[in-house]
Amino acid sequence: MSTIETNRSWTHFRVDRRNHRYCHVTFDHPPINTITATTVAELSDLVGLIEQDRDLNVVVFDSANRGFYLAHYDLENDPCRTEALGVGPTGLSAWIDVLVRLARAPVVSIASIRGRARGAGSEFVLACDLRFASRENTLLGQWEVGVGVVPGGGPMARLSRLVGRGRALEILLVADDLDGPRAEQYGYVNRLIAEDQLDAEVEAIASRLARFDHDAIARTKSYVDQVTLPDNSELGPPWNDFLELFRRPAQQAQSARLRELGLNTDGEFERSLGGRLVESLPFDEIIETLARTQEGRTAS
Amino acid sequence: MSTIETNRSWTHFRVDRRNHRYCHVTFDHPPINTITATTVAELSDLVGLIEQDRDLNVVVFDSANRGFYLAHYDLENDPCRTEALGVGPTGLSAWIDVLVRLARAPVVSIASIRGRARGAGSEFVLACDLRFASRENTLLGQWEVGVGVVPGGGPMARLSRLVGRGRALEILLVADDLDGPRAEQYGYVNRLIAEDQLDAEVEAIASRLARFDHDAIARTKSYVDQVTLPDNSELGPPWNDFLELFRRPAQQAQSARLRELGLNTDGEFERSLGGRLVESLPFDEIIETLARTQEGRTAS
Amino acid sequence: MSTIETNRSWTHFRVDRRNHRYCHVTFDHPPINTITATTVAELSDLVGLIEQDRDLNVVVFDSANRGFYLAHYDLENDPCRTEALGVGPTGLSAWIDVLVRLARAPVVSIASIRGRARGAGSEFVLACDLRFASRENTLLGQWEVGVGVVPGGGPMARLSRLVGRGRALEILLVADDLDGPRAEQYGYVNRLIAEDQLDAEVEAIASRLARFDHDAIARTKSYVDQVTLPDNSELGPPWNDFLELFRRPAQQAQSARLRELGLNTDGEFERSLGGRLVESLPFDEIIETLARTQEGRTAS
Numbered sequence: 001m002s003t004i005e006t007n008r009s010w011t012h013f014r015v016d017r018r019n020h021r022y023c024h025v026t027f028d029h030p031p032i033n034t035i036t037a038t039t040v041a042e043l044s045d046l047v048g049l050i051e052q053d054r055d056l057n058v059v060v061f062d063s064a065n066r067g068f069y070l071a072h073y074d075l076e077n078d079p080c081r082t083e084a085l086g087v088g089p090t091g092l093s094a095w096i097d098v099l100v101r102l103a104r105a106p107v108v109s110i111a112s113i114r115g116r117a118r119g120a121g122s123e124f125v126l127a128c129d130l131r132f133a134s135r136e137n138t139l140l141g142q143w144e145v146g147v148g149v150v151p152g153g154g155p156m157a158r159l160s161r162l163v164g165r166g167r168a169l170e171i172l173l174v175a176d177d178l179d180g181p182r183a184e185q186y187g188y189v190n191r192l193i194a195e196d197q198l199d200a201e202v203e204a205i206a207s208r209l210a211r212f213d214h215d216a217i218a219r220t221k222s223y224v225d226q227v228t229l230p231d232n233s234e235l236g237p238p239w240n241d242f243l244e245l246f247r248r249p250a251q252q253a254q255s256a257r258l259r260e261l262g263l264n265t266d267g268e269f270e271r272s273l274g275g276r277l278v279e280s281l282p283f284d285e286i287i288e289t290l291a292r293t294q295e296g297r298t299a300s
Numbered sequence: 301m302s303t304i305e306t307n308r309s310w311t312h313f314r315v316d317r318r319n320h321r322y323c324h325v326t327f328d329h330p331p332i333n334t335i336t337a338t339t340v341a342e343l344s345d346l347v348g349l350i351e352q353d354r355d356l357n358v359v360v361f362d363s364a365n366r367g368f369y370l371a372h373y374d375l376e377n378d379p380c381r382t383e384a385l386g387v388g389p390t391g392l393s394a395w396i397d398v399l400v401r402l403a404r405a406p407v408v409s410i411a412s413i414r415g416r417a418r419g420a421g422s423e424f425v426l427a428c429d430l431r432f433a434s435r436e437n438t439l440l441g442q443w444e445v446g447v448g449v450v451p452g453g454g455p456m457a458r459l460s461r462l463v464g465r466g467r468a469l470e471i472l473l474v475a476d477d478l479d480g481p482r483a484e485q486y487g488y489v490n491r492l493i494a495e496d497q498l499d500a501e502v503e504a505i506a507s508r509l510a511r512f513d514h515d516a517i518a519r520t521k522s523y524v525d526q527v528t529l530p531d532n533s534e535l536g537p538p539w540n541d542f543l544e545l546f547r548r549p550a551q552q553a554q555s556a557r558l559r560e561l562g563l564n565t566d567g568e569f570e571r572s573l574g575g576r577l578v579e580s581l582p583f584d585e586i587i588e589t590l591a592r593t594q595e596g597r598t599a600s
Numbered sequence: 601m602s603t604i605e606t607n608r609s610w611t612h613f614r615v616d617r618r619n620h621r622y623c624h625v626t627f628d629h630p631p632i633n634t635i636t637a638t639t640v641a642e643l644s645d646l647v648g649l650i651e652q653d654r655d656l657n658v659v660v661f662d663s664a665n666r667g668f669y670l671a672h673y674d675l676e677n678d679p680c681r682t683e684a685l686g687v688g689p690t691g692l693s694a695w696i697d698v699l700v701r702l703a704r705a706p707v708v709s710i711a712s713i714r715g716r717a718r719g720a721g722s723e724f725v726l727a728c729d730l731r732f733a734s735r736e737n738t739l740l741g742q743w744e745v746g747v748g749v750v751p752g753g754g755p756m757a758r759l760s761r762l763v764g765r766g767r768a769l770e771i772l773l774v775a776d777d778l779d780g781p782r783a784e785q786y787g788y789v790n791r792l793i794a795e796d797q798l799d800a801e802v803e804a805i806a807s808r809l810a811r812f813d814h815d816a817i818a819r820t821k822s823y824v825d826q827v828t829l830p831d832n833s834e835l836g837p838p839w840n841d842f843l844e845l846f847r848r849p850a851q852q853a854q855s856a857r858l859r860e861l862g863l864n865t866d867g868e869f870e871r872s873l874g875g876r877l878v879e880s881l882p883f884d885e886i887i888e889t890l891a892r893t894q895e896g897r898t899a900s
Binding site for chain 2: 108129130131161162163184187190192193205208209211212213215216217219220221223224226227228229
């Protein structure tokens with residue numbers, strides 16, 4: 001008997017139980033699939049159902065919005081308040097808890113990526129087991145350092161193990177977007193699939209996994225988990241850093257400028273966020289830099 | 301004085317001592333280079349000789365069969381019974397013991413890969429130090445999950461460290477064949493070499509290694525071993541899982557269907573095993589899936 | 601207030617403080633940018649200044665010599681004697697100490713690579729956080745095993761984690777040069793940039809990093825450090841192996857032959873060192889190998 005009922009309603013995604021072994025989830029939270037406390041609460045419930053579902057082999061996560069897989073966290077338009085979410089069953093704060101439980105679930109999770117997945121969106125795909133991405137239409141990134149905070153949902157732990165020190169530091173510190181080819185080259189995703197074949201190929205993989213023996217999948221995955229997953233103790237401190245740095249007045253001011261520039265809305269700013277986030281950086285810094293450049297020119 | 305005598309006879313491979321520092325081994329076990337208890341026993345002896353040979357710098361393993369490097373384990377046509385092999389000098393069961401000792405030997409082992417290496421064949425190449433593969437003619441894979449068992453010879457430990465979590469999970473859980481270009485992209489092999497240059501380039505590498513100082517090689521390798529090799533304690537439990545799952549009636553029935561389809565024989569089924577293994581999956585599952593699909597269609 | 605004063609003079613590199621957050625260092629030690637005790641002592645001072653500079657976000661290291669980024673260590677033309685350098689603040693010997701402190705500094709270090717970086721030159725770029733390399737004009741390698749010693753500055757620890765066991769063993773044991781495309785494929789560098797765009801692109805990355813919040817960078821990097829950097833205890837023993845093997849009469853004789861062939865001078869030998877180092881291997885070995893080959897031919 002399946003425990004994930006398809007007739008339960010969700011607000012930030014749709015759930016389609018394709019067969020007793022295979023569940024398909026489509027993010028659909030207009031306008032740009034931001035993640036809010038509601039998304040986290042619903043994902044927490046969904047992962048709880050996945051954990052208890054002894055029939056389930058595979059869950060695919062895709063997006064109804066071709067431009068945005070999961071834009072990033074939206075702390076502003078967040079009616080039920082992220083901090084009120086508290087901690088989940090692992091004892092970690094709710095967002096990290098969702099990602100930890102998804103990664104450890106005895107089920108193959110597949111991110112089928114079209115469009116942008118930055119910040120918490122990237123953290124979500126990094127917590128999935130397999131990542132397949134559109135060759136022509138993918139932008140991934142961890143933009144947090146560019147807005148003065150530490151990424152809170154585990155990408156230091158996950159990217160370091162997945163792509164190695166040099167490329168992880170580039171993704172995290174330069175904080176720019178990676179397009180599909182670079183994401184594939186770096187190992188950020190498993191591999192690219194042509195945009196018009198992505199759905200069919202992911203469907204074929206999921207259908208294949210749905211036919212395999214559940215215990216063989218669950219046990220094999222658990223051995224990979226032992227080698228590749230971070231200990232929970234790695235994940236708490238960065239979250240606290242995120243909260244501490246985000247509360248600084250300078251970051252609050254930068255957040256206000258980001259909103260003025262178009263953050264959380266469907267437009268050119270969000271589409272080019274990796275490059276354009278510099279427009280939100282403190283103005284005095286720009287002045288100072290220009291002044292020094294000018295000095296340099298005068299001196300030479 | 302060399303301890304690997306070239307005049308000893310072996311049944312599943314040939315040994316050519318090219319010079320006192322360089323030994324060449326060619327798998328030759330018709331029709332498709334399956335691995336049986338005999339192969340394991342002979343490899344265990346060979347690795348013992350390699351471990352004691354203070355002159356030896358490098359061992360190359362290639363195949364006399366251009367279509368099959370090492371097909372996979374053959375539990376059926378196995379006159380001296382795998383389980384009777386017991387444990388090796390490491391205290392691990394014989395097959396794992398061979399792989400662990402080869403990886404730790406103070407000698408550079410090179411897999412020069414043409415054709416198919418699946419299951420235990422893939423486990424063997426993963427235990428070699430360097431893997432060079434034919435660009436046009438390579439298929440690698442861990443098919444075990446597709447036939448309802450956990451891979452027993454250590455690929456969760458080795459692939460997780462070699463290619464990272466996402467790609468390791470794909471190889472192990474989707475359980476399909478990877479061709480040369482994908483194996484290279486994922487880091488499953490060091491790199492591809494054009495089919496008609498593979499022998500010459502591997503020969504040049506081996507000859508170069510044969511001229512280097514033995515201690516410099518052995519000590520440098522041992523430092524890499526410390527960082528990259530799994531602890532032996534990781535390797536025992538999956539082997540026990542393999543045996544437990546394999547003995548289930550459903551897996552015995554699937555094995556019988558695999559044999560009917562052409563497993564262990566030189567033919568189209570073995571050539572396309574990654575894709576065609578689904579034909580051996582339980583029929584009632586197919587019926588059930590079709591029924592549910594039908595329901596879905598009727599409902600919509 | 602910056603602690604790295606641009607008016608201090610250095611002999612093996614130039615330092616340009618481009619702004620209070622961004623420092624540019626150019627190696628300039630003719631004829632081929634070898635590393636000597638002087639380089640190590642100066643780098644140790646520079647890293648000390650970097651560690652204390654609370655303003656600094658990013659340091660770029662490039663080379664004034666387009667053919668040689670950092671050739672390798674030069675033990676011969678070394679007026680102030682490497683061994684006299686003793687240990688640094690970490691308690692590790694001076695060269696390893698410099699690399700460990702650079703990697704742990706709360707600053708993003710970028711190697712902008714043109715030309716050759718072998719041996720200690722490769723060890724330096726591996727200790728940098730990000731490595732960008734000229735597509736057309738890069739040669740990287742750890743040549744030490746080819747001259748009978750263990751690499752002393754940590755590449756077993758760093759490459760094993762960066763590129764995985766198989767490719768690390770190939771780089772370290774085959775000890776040949778990797779050109780740009782192979783270095784990128786293996787993950788030895790982050791990625792390649794066309795020769796004529798390298799400076800502009802690295803400048804854009806550094807300028808971007810210079811505008812970001814220092815704490816966000818420092819804390820995020822420290823979490824990656826925790827996962828990806830080797831423990832100091834891994835780094836001491838290979839250095840002792842290097843010294844022990846290097847002092848052997850056979851290695852001293854090989855060093856003399858290397859000097860006769862053109863080591864440490866700007867010429868064809870240094871340009872093709874990865875391939876040509878075999879010319880310095882012991883002559884009796886060659887004779888022996890030829891004799892055995894001859895035997896083989898006569899026997900067949």
